[in-house]
Amino acid sequence: MKDITTLILPDIHEILADGKAEGLREALADLHPADVADLVGSLEDPAKVQVFDALGDFQRVATFEHLEEDDQEHVIGLLGRGRVVAILDAMSPDDRADFVKAMPERTAETLLPLLAQAERNDVRRLVSYPEGTAGSIMTTEYAALPADATVAEALERLRQVAPERETIYYVYVVSSADRRLLGVVTLTELVRARATLRLEEVMHRNPITVAVDADQEAVARTFERYDFLAMPVVDVEGRLLGIITHDDVLDVIEEESTEDAHRMGAVEPLDVPYLRAGFWSIAYKRGLWLSVLFLGEMFTGTAMRHYEATVGQVIGLVLFIPLIISSGGNSGSQSATLITRSLALGEVGFGDWARVFRREAAMGIVLGGFLGAIGYARALLWNTSFAMATVVALALVGVVMWGGLVGSLLPLFFKRIGLDPAVTSTPFVASLVDVVGIVIYFRIAQVLLLR
């Protein structure tokens, strides 16, 4: 992907040095806006302006939409106010709202009044939907017609709406009175239908819709289930408010996966790529969780002080501490990962807790027993006593099972009480398991070794 830009960059630089606008125009005409955006990101300021000048109207807007948020702001500063307003007016409504939301309030206050009334209201409405809801990712650019319009009229409308956009693959049929959504016709069906038919004769009734306040992750799941290119977003009364398109869903899925991955790794989610994120922003997002986990892990010391006498009597116990508690942590990580991912994909729910519990209890016996056997052999090889080896083996069974149970049930419980199950991160579970693991280990040791 990066190849395209790297391949073309030397040519572009040469053309820029020549200063021939015509050559630049030709070189850029065949490029996809995503590639032009990459190119713009890599150029010096005057060259950025040259490139934007050379682009056709539609390509200019599309390129701007593909820029990273901070590059967008930077380019706004470079281009004249007139051109900026032209770009904003022509942007797709959802991208425009995202851009306005991302810019500092002062910039927004100077730019918004320059927009036409309709676009301004549109932005205001779109930015008002809470982050993470269907409303926050929908666009208001779609084709809607009354039920008695004909196929020919619908095709004609499609020719007019956003002529350079590719997002219009469905025509939504709404009631003239209150814009309630009645049905949907695909572009392919329109092309295939007789021109004189009325839309109500060809439309699918009761189309599957998304509520405007639905969670964006649920929206993504619905897309995956039904393979639509776009889905209509409606309010509680069933009135059409906008549509969500397939490309926005791709972004949502990646965003949610990244968030979950970061949480599982005990980092507050970074909303920008690692190398673009500020050092102190990362330090804060890691330090926060590191400290929480550190404070939790302190209880391992407390637990061990409680068993100080035991440790003093059987110093060999110490050798197995990391081995035993880490095995519990690993088992906990595994089940936390499996359950959290299944929750994200909607494969399990809180109602499955009993099944999960039974499964993990059995799994703990099997896996713990297996590790216990290895641990038993290892302990004997270190010339420890049979009693000591037994302590190690039993502790492993207990700790591995405890880890699996905590790791699997905690995410279910978090989901139930409305918290993100992904915060039951691998290190979080490991810390919990460490403390209890020490107690299990020393308790067994006390019973078996110090009778």
Add this chain to the structure above:
Amino acid sequence: MKDITTLILPDIHEILADGKAEGLREALADLHPADVADLVGSLEDPAKVQVFDALGDFQRVATFEHLEEDDQEHVIGLLGRGRVVAILDAMSPDDRADFVKAMPERTAETLLPLLAQAERNDVRRLVSYPEGTAGSIMTTEYAALPADATVAEALERLRQVAPERETIYYVYVVSSADRRLLGVVTLTELVRARATLRLEEVMHRNPITVAVDADQEAVARTFERYDFLAMPVVDVEGRLLGIITHDDVLDVIEEESTEDAHRMGAVEPLDVPYLRAGFWSIAYKRGLWLSVLFLGEMFTGTAMRHYEATVGQVIGLVLFIPLIISSGGNSGSQSATLITRSLALGEVGFGDWARVFRREAAMGIVLGGFLGAIGYARALLWNTSFAMATVVALALVGVVMWGGLVGSLLPLFFKRIGLDPAVTSTPFVASLVDVVGIVIYFRIAQVLLLR
């Protein structure tokens, strides 16, 4: 999503009990095939057959495509051979190939000869592409025309090709001689263009393509970048072999995210949902990594035996072992997570290792210093000596930094040598860090406490 099926299920059961085929047909007609598939999955065998009988031809095929793989096999056994062949013939080529790949060889051998020659060859070719490549997710159902065809001819072709499918949004323009891909025209553009224009006059030249042996994850990245609905797949000579559609990409992205999440949690990726996966299959996929990690973690014992004398002299050292090594593991998890996810998204590469190294070294000082300060205070509160508190603080700085460096550089290195960076899972990094963490801790203790 599940709501629809739950809402409709009682009605369907009533209709099934009545045994009126007409009523069933009507009730099912409005349902999306994904919902009918869910319904079929929840019914008894005779009812499954009743439902399949009541479906229209296209809905029957689409429903079958939406069934889970084991349900598909089950239904094949219930329906007569004639109807099975009709379904297989009409399935979309990629779904059919996936189905054939998933079924036992014996079933495939009895079914394949019943297919028409063209479909059989198509299946053979599609199943031959290695899992995880563009070829393995592409379909061969697309519209391709020579460059001198007219817009009207193209629209007519679209009316004929797969009349009930919605996947045809692009017409690909190929050379008549060798099917080399010359350009692409979108359906929207066709609808808008004058009917008499030739395709070469309206097509986009040099369309962005995907190589047939490209990794499916790279394909997903290309989709995200360019927001296409479908992308053409070509061989090394640029000949059109098939297309990949947006809905397949959604599946790829979820699949890859799940795989990465599982690997990061130290589980061999499950290819079926947690509750559907067999107990022993999970036990194997967890046990494998648990054992590997367990064997690695054994070196903590070896390391501690090396410092047994030190432990004997300063028993208080033991209290801080879990606290110190887990902090290193947590820091390692964090950077491993950040880097692995960034690698998956193509945001960093091996070439960035020096930047990553500097950043993580600095991060280690900051975060380690912060935890060290807390640890120092905590140690003093436990009435340990100033020297002992200093050992704890210094060890924390060293271990947190070591964790961050290992966690960030190891995934980069794994990627470089062609391994999946996600296998540098959180527990994997933690184990590595544990052993070195113990060495760092006791070494510092020897120097500061036993002089």
